[in-house]
Amino acid sequence: MSVIVIGATSPIAAATARTLVDGHDRFVLLARRPERLSGLRDALGDGADAIRLDLTDQATFAAAQEAARAAIDRDTVLLIAAGSIDALEAAPTDATIAGRLIDVNFRNIVTFATPLINRMREIGSGSIVVISSVAGERGRQSNFIYGAAKAGLTVWADGLRHYLYPHGVHVVTVIPGYVDTPMLRAAIGDKADRLPRWLVGTPEGAARRIVRALQNRTPRLWFPRIWRAVMMVIRLIPERIFVRTGL
Numbered sequence: 001m002s003v004i005v006i007g008a009t010s011p012i013a014a015a016t017a018r019t020l021v022d023g024h025d026r027f028v029l030l031a032r033r034p035e036r037l038s039g040l041r042d043a044l045g046d047g048a049d050a051i052r053l054d055l056t057d058q059a060t061f062a063a064a065q066e067a068a069r070a071a072i073d074r075d076t077v078l079l080i081a082a083g084s085i086d087a088l089e090a091a092p093t094d095a096t097i098a099g100r101l102i103d104v105n106f107r108n109i110v111t112f113a114t115p116l117i118n119r120m121r122e123i124g125s126g127s128i129v130v131i132s133s134v135a136g137e138r139g140r141q142s143n144f145i146y147g148a149a150k151a152g153l154t155v156w157a158d159g160l161r162h163y164l165y166p167h168g169v170h171v172v173t174v175i176p177g178y179v180d181t182p183m184l185r186a187a188i189g190d191k192a193d194r195l196p197r198w199l200v201g202t203p204e205g206a207a208r209r210i211v212r213a214l215q216n217r218t219p220r221l222w223f224p225r226i227w228r229a230v231m232m233v234i235r236l237i238p239e240r241i242f243v244r245t246g247l
């Protein structure tokens with residue numbers, strides 16, 4: 001009964017792994033900086049291994065893929081949490097940064113995860129959680145390259161659920177709005193402290209909802225819930241008006 005985590009240093013991923021410790025005895029924690037995972041490994045017990053995976057460096061893929069593949073069993077949960085907004089503001093004018101954001105947030109996730117997903121399909125059971133973002137719901141000036149990658153990731157996760165349905169593998173697409181993690185702090189800084197609580201979730205709250213979604217075989221999970229309505233309104237704004245906003 002294994003859990004494989006891509007991007008295990010994410011607080012959302014770590015909280016989800018901790019919540020899954022009841023009922024799972026094998027954890028493969030893949031992270032760009034696995035040395036940061038000693039606390040999580042201790043919490044998860046003897047069956048937890050931390051292995052380096054940098055989604056911008058394909059040389060790290062083979063060893064991480066081998067370890068993850070070896071852990072796949074009938075009850076595997078594959079949690080895809082890695083994501084990056086590094087140098088987001090420079091991305092519209094810097095092709096290298098733009099390409100890197102697409103690679104980390106979409107292209108190399110698909111490249112890395114496909115062999116693992118093939119194995120889960122062969123076995124015919126298990127679950128996959130893909131953490132995307134509300135940024136993928138509408139292109140906007142402040143984050144459209146990250147958003148384009150996340151839009152791709154959302155469509156990939158939704159399509160994967162459809163594709164894997166006859167094979168007994170369930171896929172949950174997670175669409176977070178604001179969650180209080182280093183990524184949110186990097187994006188909006190201390191503004192996060194001034195936002196109403198119902199707009200900003202906690203990693204532990206996200207973990208509880210993810211585990212419930214796994215149990216209930218929920219297809220799509222918005223977190224915090226209010227973001228589903230927020231994005232519905234944002235999607236409805238006519239493009240001619242939207243281009244005049246600073247969103």
Ligand SMILES: NC(=O)c1ccc[n+]([C@@H]2O[C@H](COP(=O)([O-])OP(=O)(O)OC[C@H]3O[C@@H](n4cnc5c(N)ncnc54)[C@H](OP(=O)(O)O)[C@@H]3O)[C@@H](O)[C@H]2O)c1
Binds near residue numbers: 031
């Ligand atoms: N927090 C929010 O408000 C929010 C909103 C919408 C969506 N999300 C999504 O939620 C997921 C979890 O993010 P978080 O909020 O927990 O933020 P986070 O703390 O920044 O976590 C992001 C994770 O991605 C990893 N990562 C970044 N670049 C990587 C690379 N090149 N190779 C491998 N791993 C890499 C990070 O590893 P390092 O520790 O090495 O950097 C970290 O484990 C992400 O997919 C993010 O896009 C978050």
